[in-house]
Amino acid sequence: MSNVNLTFPNVQIREIRINSITGYQGSAHGLVNASACGLKDSDRGFSQCLGCATSKAACMTILIQDGAVISHGPVGCSSCLHEFAFTYRVNSHLRDVPKVTQRRIFSTNLTEKDTIYGGAVKLTAAIRDVKERVNPNAIFVLTTCAAGIIGDDVENVCDEAAEEIGIPVVAIFCEGFRSKVWTTGFDAAYHGIARKLIEKPRTRRADIINVINFWGSDVFRDWFAPFGAEPNYITPYSTVDGLRRAGESAATVQACSTLGSYLGAVLEQDFGVPEIPAAPPYGIAQTDRWFRALGKLLGKEGVAEDVIKEKRIRYLPKITEIREKLKGRRAYVTAGAAHGHALLDVLGELGMEAIGAAIFHHDAKYDSGRTENDQLAQRVSDYGNVPNFNVCNKQEFELVNTLNRLRPDVLLARHGGMTLWGAKLGIPAMLVGDEHYSMGYEGLINYGESLIETIENDEFVKNLEKHAVNPYTKWWLAQAPYTFLQGGASE
Amino acid sequence: MSKSGLIEQGRYTCAIGALQSVVAIPRAVPILHAGPGCGDMISGFFERSTGYAGGSTSPCTNFSEKEVVFGGIDRLRKIIANTYKVLDTDLQVVLTGCTAGIVGDDVDSLAEEFREQGRPIVSVETAGFKASNFEAHSLVVNAIIDQYVDGVDGEWRSEPSTVNLLASIPYQDPFWKGNLIEYKRLLAGIGLKANILFGPFSDGVAEWQSIPKANFNVFASPWYGLPIADNLKRKYGQPFYHYPHIPIGANQTEAFLNGVIAFALENGAKIDESAARAFIKRESGAFYEEIDNLATFLLEFRYGLPNHVHILHDAGYVSALSAFLLHETGIVPKEQFVTDNTPLKFQEQIRANIAATSNKRKIPVYFEPDAGAAQGIIRKLTHSGRGLIIGSGWDKELAEEKGYDFLSAAPPTPYRLVMAANYAGFTGGLRVIEDIYHNVLGTYK
Numbered sequence: 011m012s013n014v015n016l017t018f019p020n021v022q023i024r025e026i027r028i029n030s031i032t033g034y035q036g037s038a039h040g041l042v043n044a045s046a047c048g049l050k051d052s053d054r055g056f057s058q059c060l061g062c063a064t065s066k067a068a069c070m071t072i073l074i075q076d077g078a079v080i081s082h083g084p085v086g087c088s089s090c091l092h093e094f095a096f097t098y099r100v101n102s103h104l105r106d107v108p109k110v111t112q113r114r115i116f117s118t119n120l121t122e123k124d125t126i127y128g129g130a131v132k133l134t135a136a137i138r139d140v141k142e143r144v145n146p147n148a149i150f151v152l153t154t155c156a157a158g159i160i161g162d163d164v165e166n167v168c169d170e171a172a173e174e175i176g177i178p179v180v181a182i183f184c185e186g187f188r189s190k191v192w193t194t195g196f197d198a199a200y201h202g203i204a205r206k207l208i209e210k211p212r213t214r215r216a217d218i219i220n221v222i223n224f225w226g227s228d229v230f231r232d233w234f235a236p237f238g239a240e241p242n243y244i245t246p247y248s249t250v251d252g253l254r255r256a257g258e259s260a261a262t263v264q265a266c267s268t269l270g271s272y273l274g275a276v277l278e279q280d281f282g283v284p285e286i287p288a289a290p291p292y293g294i295a296q297t298d299r300w301f302r303a304l305g306k307l308l309g310k311e312g313v314a315e316d317v318i319k320e321k322r323i324r325y326l327p328k329i330t331e332i333r334e335k336l337k338g339r340r341a342y343v344t345a346g347a348a349h350g351h352a353l354l355d356v357l358g359e360l361g362m363e364a365i366g367a368a369i370f371h372h373d374a375k376y377d378s379g380r381t382e383n384d385q386l387a388q389r390v391s392d393y394g395n396v397p398n399f400n401v402c403n404k405q406e407f408e409l410v411n412t413l414n415r416l417r418p419d420v421l422l423a424r425h426g427g428m429t430l431w432g433a434k435l436g437i438p439a440m441l442v443g444d445e446h447y448s449m450g451y452e453g454l455i456n457y458g459e460s461l462i463e464t465i466e467n468d469e470f471v472k473n474l475e476k477h478a479v480n481p482y483t484k485w486w487l488a489q490a491p492y493t494f495l496q497g498g499a500s501e
Numbered sequence: 502m503s504k505s506g507l508i509e510q511g512r513y514t515c516a517i518g519a520l521q522s523v524v525a526i527p528r529a530v531p532i533l534h535a536g537p538g539c540g541d542m543i544s545g546f547f548e549r550s551t552g553y554a555g556g557s558t559s560p561c562t563n564f565s566e567k568e569v570v571f572g573g574i575d576r577l578r579k580i581i582a583n584t585y586k587v588l589d590t591d592l593q594v595v596l597t598g599c600t601a602g603i604v605g606d607d608v609d610s611l612a613e614e615f616r617e618q619g620r621p622i623v624s625v626e627t628a629g630f631k632a633s634n635f636e637a638h639s640l641v642v643n644a645i646i647d648q649y650v651d652g653v654d655g656e657w658r659s660e661p662s663t664v665n666l667l668a669s670i671p672y673q674d675p676f677w678k679g680n681l682i683e684y685k686r687l688l689a690g691i692g693l694k695a696n697i698l699f700g701p702f703s704d705g706v707a708e709w710q711s712i713p714k715a716n717f718n719v720f721a722s723p724w725y726g727l728p729i730a731d732n733l734k735r736k737y738g739q740p741f742y743h744y745p746h747i748p749i750g751a752n753q754t755e756a757f758l759n760g761v762i763a764f765a766l767e768n769g770a771k772i773d774e775s776a777a778r779a780f781i782k783r784e785s786g787a788f789y790e791e792i793d794n795l796a797t798f799l800l801e802f803r804y805g806l807p808n809h810v811h812i813l814h815d816a817g818y819v820s821a822l823s824a825f826l827l828h829e830t831g832i833v834p835k836e837q838f839v840t841d842n843t844p845l846k847f848q849e850q851i852r853a854n855i856a857a858t859s860n861k862r863k864i865p866v867y868f869e870p871d872a873g874a875a876q877g878i879i880r881k882l883t884h885s886g887r888g889l890i891i892g893s894g895w896d897k898e899l900a901e902e903k904g905y906d907f908l909s910a911a912p913p914t915p916y917r918l919v920m921a922a923n924y925a926g927f928t929g930g931l932r933v934i935e936d937i938y939h940n941v942l943g944t945y946k
Contacts, residue, residue, distance in 0.1 A: 055579050056580060056586075057561060057580060059539070059544075059561040060540075060563050061537065062539075062541065064538055065542070083599075085508055085515050086518060087542065089515070089518070090544075090545020092894060096915040096916075114509065114873070116508065118507055119507060120630050122630050122631050125630050132505055132506065132507075135504055135505030135507075139503045143503075143509075143877065156629065160603070186537050186539075187566055188566060190537070192537065406557040427556055427557040481589055483587060483589045485586060
């Protein structure tokens with residue numbers, strides 16, 4: 011049964027929709043098996059600050075070139091969003107944005123009085139003010155915990171405002187407390203965009219392929235060229251008009267299945283855009299499968315074979331050289347779900363030993379329901395099992411405990427704040443922000459070279475280790491890392 | 502301010518942002534009874550602000566639907582109990598978010614339970630909709646004073662030459678760390694020992710415990726922090742010397758220190774007045790040696806320098822920088838923007854202070870927490886000569902649009918890395934000058 015239902019204003023949360031969990035200890039193989047039978051989530055008796063859905067919904071809307079974003083809540087609920095204004099500016103050259111404009115980010119600044127009398131009137135006035143000040147092509151309204159609990163009818167306010175001011179006003183329901191899986195915020199943004207912006211296709215454009223991604227480099231342009239197609243990156247750096255027409259594309263691919271699971275399924279099920287039946291192209295085995303799946307989808311199987319052949323000739327010798335240098339090195343990965351699996355693919359392909367992983371959450375399946383999209387299952391079958399595979403919900407105390415035990419040669423991280431503990435323990439650590447950096451044959455070389463450099467240049471972390479302050483107790487570092495995990499799936 | 506009261510480009514954050522005041526106390530830990538994203542929003546706002554146990558280290562109940570419906574007090578009890586097992590800390594401060602605030606969990610009674618077991622724990626209500634972090638800083642500090650700093654009666658004001666310093670708000674003032682060190686050095690120079698309470702050059706909870714022993718308090722701020730000075734006066738009978746903003750450069754730092762000396766003598770502090778005046782003279786001399794050199798550059802550089810400035814900052818920095826730049830650097834302050842959401846009752850005094858900066862020119866001051874609106878005003882202004890904008894990272898694009906020079910000096914400040922630099926004091930003034938002209942000269946390629 012499909013989990014996509016655009017008639018409701020709220021997206022169904024991940025825990026219910028695709029059986030996502032935030033705690034697990036065991037191995038990758040064990041988790042893949044357990045996922046097939048349905049997962050039960052666990053709880054923790056100790057927990058540290060997470061992230062929430064609202065900032066995830068924010069990044070998928072703030073980076074739309076010609077929109078404006080209103081956070082409907084107290085002023086603090088938009089405090090970190092300046093980071094996306096920075097991202098938009100400094101990465102815009104990667105996407106040839108014709109005119110880099112200021113990001114317009116607002117807060118309705120809910121105060122105590124509003125929590126008593128409601129904030130709907132304030133929101134209506136804010137939408138009018140934003141229209142007048144910015145004149146955007148669409149306004150995105152993000153909800154927050156306070157707005158959610160006091161029960162403002164944000165959907166209704168946005169619909170009435172849209173009618174009045176003549177541009178789409180998209181309500182996005184991303185209150186932090188609704189879901190334990192913060193990536194629900196991506197789904198919430200996409201749900202709102204699909205309901206209010208994406209139009210039913212009047213035509214099918216064989217030369218356009220949707221790419222659901224963040225703000226990484228433009229690698230898909232070269233990759234699609236032999237197939238006679240070009241990428242339509244969504245939603246960062248897209249335009250309101252580009253989003254309206256996303257339903258006309260020939261296909262959809264994703265840079266990260268955690269990110270794009272829902273939008274890929276929506277585009278397929280409600281707008282007839284087929285999603286590529288393959289996990290994103292990390293590692294040679296998966297890259298080949300991905301190009302073949304793309305070729306098949308576009309009816310250009312021959313082109314896919316030519317592309318693969320050409321890439322092998324061009325890149326394999328260098329990859330072999332890198333493998334020699336990295337052989338036997340022990341690595342540990344911490345990242346959000348699917349991108350963590352992708353990094354484990356890359357490690358497998360480079361001949362490194364993945365000695366463990368702390369993955370923020372786990373989606374038992376993706377919204378497409380296709381097993382071909384399960385990157386972790388592919389990883390296990392392509393390169394073998396990963397021991398010490400844990401779903402950690404970004405809990406630093408567990409990561410510190412584990413790293414202290416395993417002492418890998420290198421720590422790979424995807425989210426801010428997580429590399430510090432590698433460095434404090436004297437473990438070289440690396441964070442790559444560009445999600446496309448390690449993709450495909452080229453990516454193995456990029457990432458491999460960065461790994462060699464990171465492992466080689468360890469003087470800084472070795473010095474920091476000697477002086478680092480550690481707030482964790484000796485007692486805690488002597489306990490098993492998952493002491494506070496209660497119930498749920500494990501091996 | 503716009504009709505709706507909306508805020509574009511937040512330059513401060515909500516009440517729970519005052520968790521950073523806990524992070525700034527050596528070996529203290531904030532415990533958040535809040536939604537899952539609150540801590541992330543605050544660390545994202547300030548950046549590089551983890552300290553000993555902030556950021557991803559801080560315990561949090563991460564409110565879910567279950568806690569919203571049934572209350573989260575049991576979960577909080579468990580998290581606090583396990584905090585003692587997992588983290589090695591000297592002081593724990595529980596801060597509530599909007600979720601806990603609306604649901605109405607009785608966090609104070611829970612903290613009391615742990616205090617009865619001898620734990621150094623404090624609770625404070627910081628629901629985001631209740632206050633800004635400028636205001637909540639006082640709530641947090643007063644909660645620690647009321648619930649943790651337990652002054653023994655006979656010891657009140659027992660150290661005549663010790664003062665508590667109430668000045669920079671940690672992290673909201675990007676230069677807080679350097680400023681507090683400089684205040685401490687300056688006050689030591691005139692013979693006073695200062696409890697600065699925050700940062701690596703404070704003595705952590707031991708210093709907090711000695712708060713009641715101080716003879717008086719030094720309060721350098723236009724408005725934020727006043728409830729702390731009032732609380733200490735009420736509680737321990739400590740009077741306070743009030744300087745209306747951060748002192749930047751020689752004129753202000755001399756006035757500040759001379760004021761403190763007079764106040765100290767009135768209150769029986771044992772300081773050597775002539776040694777104190779000699780200290781000020783020497784510091785001032787060193788400052789003017791640099792201004793001598795600067796004057797040649799300012800007067801002779803023939804390729805263009807900024808001649809006027811718009812500042813978007815909190816009331817303390819707007820007051821201090823506009824006066825400093827006018828009199829000690831020769832950059833004329835034009836329209837100024839106070840973005841800290843100053844309560845109405847303090848605005849008149851702040852306006853009067855800024856007006857007193859000059860007896861021959863008017864400096865228009867806007868109190869505008871909606872910094873997007875402030876930018877809208879600046880967009881429409883034209884003044885002759887080369888302009889300078891001092892503000893937050895949000896203003897970089899505006900400066901580019903207008904072809905102005907730009908100095909990032911207010912949060913959020915993603916285009917600048919500040920560690921322990923100070924803007925307060927004589928040396929702080931020199932640093933402001935260095936920063937401005939470093940950027941200006943950087944435009945010559």
